[in-house]
Amino acid sequence: MSVRASGAGPAEPAEDLGAALRRATAQLAEAGVPSPRADAELLAEHLLGCGLGRLRALAVMGAPVPAGFWDLVSERTRRVPLQHLTGKAPFRHLVLSVGPGVFVPRPETETLVTLALEWIAAQPGLAGTAGSPVVVDLGTGSGAIAASIAAECPTASVHAVELSELAHAWAERNVALPEVGGRVRLVLGDLRTAFPDLDGAVDVVVSNPPYIPAGMVPREPEAAEHDPELALYSGGEDGLELPLAAIASAARLLRPGGFFAMEHAEVQGGPLAARLRADPNWTDVGSHRDLNGLPRATTAVRKGSPRVEELGP
Ligand SMILES: C[S@@+](CC[C@H](N)C(=O)[O-])C[C@H]1O[C@@H](n2cnc3c(N)ncnc32)[C@H](O)[C@@H]1O
Numbered sequence: 001m002s003v004r005a006s007g008a009g010p011a012e013p014a015e016d017l018g019a020a021l022r023r024a025t026a027q028l029a030e031a032g033v034p035s036p037r038a039d040a041e042l043l044a045e046h047l048l049g050c051g052l053g054r055l056r057a058l059a060v061m062g063a064p065v066p067a068g069f070w071d072l073v074s075e076r077t078r079r080v081p082l083q084h085l086t087g088k089a090p091f092r093h094l095v096l097s098v099g100p101g102v103f104v105p106r107p108e109t110e111t112l113v114t115l116a117l118e119w120i121a122a123q124p125g126l127a128g129t130a131g132s133p134v135v136v137d138l139g140t141g142s143g144a145i146a147a148s149i150a151a152e153c154p155t156a157s158v159h160a161v162e163l164s165e166l167a168h169a170w171a172e173r174n175v176a177l178p179e180v181g182g183r184v185r186l187v188l189g190d191l192r193t194a195f196p197d198l199d200g201a202v203d204v205v206v207s208n209p210p211y212i213p214a215g216m217v218p219r220e221p222e223a224a225e226h227d228p229e230l231a232l233y234s235g236g237e238d239g240l241e242l243p244l245a246a247i248a249s250a251a252r253l254l255r256p257g258g259f260f261a262m263e264h265a266e267v268q269g270g271p272l273a274a275r276l277r278a279d280p281n282w283t284d285v286g287s288h289r290d291l292n293g294l295p296r297a298t299t300a301v302r303k304g305s306p307r308v309e310e311l312g313p
Helices: 017-030 036-048 052-060 069-077 082-086 107-121 144-152 165-175 221-226 241-253 266-278
Strands: 088-091 094-097 134-138 157-162 184-188 202-207 254-263 282-289 295-302
Touching: 017 036, 017 052, 017 069, 036 052, 036 069, 036 082, 069 082, 082 088, 088 144, 094 144, 094 165, 107 144, 107 202, 107 254, 107 295, 134 144, 134 241, 144 157, 144 165, 144 184, 144 202, 157 165, 165 184, 202 241, 241 254, 241 266, 266 282, 266 295
Parallel strands: 134 157, 134 202, 157 184, 202 254
Antiparallel strands: 088 094, 254 295, 282 295
16 A cells, blocks of 8 residues: 655555545535435546446555546535536436536436337337337437437437537537447427428427426526526426427427327426327327336327318417
8 A cells, every 4th residue: 555745754544545435425425415425436437447346346455546536526526517527427328428518318318218119119110120210309418318219229210409509519429329320310400490301200209308497496506507508497487388399399290190208397297298188189198207206208199180280279
């Protein structure tokens, strides 16, 4: 074990990795970080380029603290998101690149991908190697949903739209991951008007649009101070402006019988399902809970007729 000189007195043993992890955990807990031990370990893993098993073995062996560790811990105590410090966000089977300017994908959004993939798998004409489902992701952010669907459904062609130039730049990196197979067409634009070339021809539309109601500003500094405003707030007291715009675009894009899945705030599940049930464009409206048991997604199937433009006000 190395030693550190300390003034004129006898040399003190340098803090080893195990002790540093314990001290970092205490500092992160003091700063209110919700999972302090896991974050301390993930920062060390990031610097050492290893996984948890190896890290714990190194800690037991009294390995030295990696250079830069305390700088990252200090940033994390200021509640900079862990994913911004490592530059990585795991999402389903992918490790996405993220940082300032893009919404960090959340575990609950993985459910939306499951809903889309399960629906595709249940369609005789789309499932398996013969099918070639056309999928659209509205408000793609880092590209998490679009890239995952392309990676997990190798016959899908996926189209994704994002309004923010910064987020679009992150998504460009993620849709270029080898697992995605070059099957995501990414455009910079508005979800309200995107992909007119696909009107009536899409099998699945997914969206996790900005939906936070005006009075529900997130309390955690990681979201409040680091997620882009454009990603969180929809406009309108109830936060429904962009979710309703996503529904209108889905009605335009989907073929009759096509599937729509959208994430929303837990308080919006009832109102959104009621609107879809009252809308003659939709049938088979369903509500879905997230990993915490909260109503987090609504699905619906596009009715064959009438078409949106025939409905009038
Ligand atoms: C809640 S984030 C979700 C990002 C990503 N789909 C995910 O689940 O991690 C919403 C995204 O929609 C984008 N957005 C906001 N308004 C938009 C619009 N009018 N057209 C397209 N994208 C929009 C935001 O920039 C943001 O990236």
